[in-house]
Amino acid sequence: MKKSDQFELVAQARQVFEEASKRYEGLLSNLDETESVRTTSLAITISDSLKNLNRKVNAFQVGNIDLNKLMDEFIFEEEMISGELEIQTNSHVQLKRFAKRLLQSIKDFISKTGGKKRKVRDVVVNQYSSKQKSKAIAYLLWFFGGFGTLGLHRFYLGRIGTGIGWLFTGGAFFLGAAYDLFALSGMVDDQNYMNQLREVKLKSLSDKNTSQ
Numbered sequence: 001m002k003k004s005d006q007f008e009l010v011a012q013a014r015q016v017f018e019e020a021s022k023r024y025e026g027l028l029s030n031l032d033e034t035e036s037v038r039t040t041s042l043a044i045t046i047s048d049s050l051k052n053l054n055r056k057v058n059a060f061q062v063g064n065i066d067l068n069k070l071m072d073e074f075i076f077e078e079e080m081i082s083g084e085l086e087i088q089t090n091s092h093v094q095l096k097r098f099a100k101r102l103l104q105s106i107k108d109f110i111s112k113t114g115g116k117k118r119k120v121r122d123v124v125v126n127q128y129s130s131k132q133k134s135k136a137i138a139y140l141l142w143f144f145g146g147f148g149t150l151g152l153h154r155f156y157l158g159r160i161g162t163g164i165g166w167l168f169t170g171g172a173f174f175l176g177a178a179y180d181l182f183a184l185s186g187m188v189d190d191q192n193y194m195n196q197l198r199e200v201k202l203k204s205l206s207d208k209n210t211s212q
Contacts, residue, residue, distance in 0.1 A: 001067075001113065001114060006067050006113070007061070009109070009112055009113055010057055010060050010061060010067075010070070011061070013053075013057055013109050014054070014057045014058070014061070016105055016109075017050060017053050017054050017057065017105070018054060020050060020101075020102055020105065021050045021051075021054060023098075024046060024047070024050060024098060027094060027095075027098055028043065031092060031094065031095070037091075037092050037095055040088070040091060040092075040095070041084060041087075041088055041091075042084045042085070042088040042091040042095055042096070042099060043091075043095060045080055045081060045084045045099075046081065046095070046098065046099055046102060048080075049077040049080060049081055049102070050102070052073060052077060053073065053074065053077055053106075056069075056070055056073045057070070067113065071110065071113060074106055074109055074110050075110065076197075077106060078103065078106045078107060078110070079197060080197050081099055081102060081103045081106070082103060083190070083193065083194045083197060084099070084194070085099055085100065085103070086190065087158070087159065087190070087191070087194055088161075089159075089161065089162060090160075090161030090162070132192050132195075133156065133157060133188050133191050133192055133195075134188075135184070135185055135188045137156065138153045138156055138157065138184050138187070138188050139153075139184060141153040141155075141156050142177075142180060142181060142184060146170075146171075146177075147171075147174075147177060147178075147181075148166070148171045148174075148176075148177030148178070148180050148181060149166065149170045149171035149174055149177045150166065150167055150171075151163035151164065151165070151166025151167045151171065151177075153180065153184060154166055154180070157187055157188065157191045158191060159187075
């Protein structure tokens with residue numbers, strides 16, 4: 001891709017994500033009038049992603065990073081938001097709707113720049129080792145928690161909303177609990193991956209603060 005085409009695409013992206021940041025602040029202000037959502041995990045992830053993308057777009061435009069590095073940041077934020085949407089299923093509906101629109105904008109930019117989504121999961125897993133959730137413990141909690149109907153395994157994985165739902169509905173009348181038995185291994189893997197992504201994010205923010 002020609003340099004001129006790169007700068008044109010990135011300029012368009014800057015406009016999109018700056019506007020998204022403004023809309024997001026307006027959304028949070030409106031939602032906070034009735035309920036506090038600003039401190040939820042999904043809300044924080046969206047906020048951090050917007051700040052990071054706007055910062056990296058500016059860095060590209062002033063020549064501090066190249067397009068490949070910018071692409072890495074977009075791919076990383078796509079992973080972060082996708083993961084949070086999968087886990088935070090009980091987040092505010094307007095927050096999830098905004099996250100999905102933001103995710104689509106990120107995917108559009110990756111597609112327009114000709115970027116092929118790399119497998120970042122292996123890179124993250126190899127470089128960062130946050131505290132892992134144990135599959136053995138998860139299965140034990142499923143077994144001793146009334147064969148999953150008490151939702152103990154979901155509480156263990158940080159899925160508080162569905163854990164409460166399982167507790168009061170008998171694991172959605174045992175059907176959901178039975179499904180969890182077969183899905184539990186993947187659920188643990190996904191949660192560990194999200195923990196590692198958060199560790200990467202925290203390390204990135206820590207390094208940025210240290211360098212200032």
